[in-house]
Amino acid sequence: MSLRARITLAGMLALSACGTLPHPFEGHPGAAGRRLAVPPPARLAVPTPTAALLGPPGAALLAHDLSAALLAQEVPAMAVPAKRGDWQLRIATERSRGMVTPRYSVLSPSGEIRGTVEGLPLSAAAWQAGDAATLDRAANDAGPKLASLLTGIEAAQMQSDPHSLMNRPAKIYFSGVSGAPGDGNISLARQMAVSLPDGGDVIQNTRHGADFTLHGKVTLTHLDRRTDHVEIVWTVDRASGAEAGKVAQLNDIPAHTLDTYWGDVAIVVAHEAAGGIRQVITNNSGRANKPPATPVSVTATPRIARKTR
Structure with missing residues (x-):
């Protein structure tokens, strides 16, 4: 049977x-x-980057693509300016030998950098031209990395909280x-x-x-x-x-x-x-998650309401 x-x-x-x-x-x-990433913020704002070697149209497109890639990872991200109480994603770049390497930092509501991930090196010419396929490729590469980082940030918070389900x-x-x-x-x-x-x-x-x-x-x-x-x-x-x-x-x-x-x-x-x-x-208790290898300081923040089935 x-x-x-x-x-x-x-x-x-x-x-x-x-x-x-x-x-x-x-x-x-x-x-x-695996448990899907549950970030600590109630919302992750993705402001239009101003230091990413992109013109205004390309910068806006990248912010939109990143928010879409994060939503695909069940992270509640929005391509909007950060408001009081928001966590936010800061985007910067480094150019070398005709390539651009994006770096994505997660900032707490107090403006503290809680973690950074490095993106895929891409053609500097295509990047600076705001090429849609290049920016979409960057966002899709960054989405899973950022989801993992956010999960680690939450794990660090829970690990430090004696009342969290990680500790009781x-x-x-x-x-x-x-x-x-x-x-x-x-x-x-x-x-x-x-x-x-x-x-x-x-x-x-x-x-x-x-x-x-x-x-x-x-x-x-x-x-x-x-x-x-x-x-x-x-x-x-x-x-x-x-x-x-x-x-x-x-x-x-x-x-x-x-x-x-x-x-x-x-x-x-x-x-x-x-x-x-x-x-x-x-x-759903966060026990399967591990804090990032690099220690991060902990700030008390609300957990996100997620659609997890």
Whole structure:
């Protein structure tokens, strides 16, 4: 009997496993994939550069291209002048032997440079002419580098904050399971409460003070008189109510197998899903991120509200 399990973070990451009754959901959740960069600022302003060896049209185009490349990396950047409280991207260049090398620095709201990345060397003639393809190439090269830098800056901030999830267990409110036939709601909830804690994060009985909320939803569909399709979706929400991620388990099983008692099936389902849920929480806690190799000073700043699934 085949099983397809998937973990959803910023997108659907397909996984697969196999098993036979009475363990139709047995398998391994696998790696959930890298966590997308979460920058510390509420907005990253990309002002039109004035020291980048570009005329006004080319400078404006570069700022626009950079903001688009950063948005593609899930970084909320805007090609606008920096306002009070904004983080910003400063662009400078170095010319040598007919080539231009752009350098991109991330500045805190106080104007402190928190990190710099070097771009791809490009033809000085094409750069200074404001060639659209050249500027687009520079922006697409810089986007992933800057996203990685911003992730490191956030990691440094979290590492220095004793109250951040990098330095303490996450508190999880588990609201239970719904939709399961038979004793599934009770059995799955009981086994998840046993499987999820791993000596680190903790489950609590109230929403108050919780960092994440977990809920399980079971949908059983009778495909025909011999086959049922079961889908179990575990949804993890942040304290803000925004979705942090999902772990979904799907399987076709003999009809009416789970009408009454789930038994060992609940144990295997919870054990498998718990690994994926822990990965969602880890990915949304910043624990997988590393500060940049060069130490940076830390300034308290608001976290960004991101569309991470």
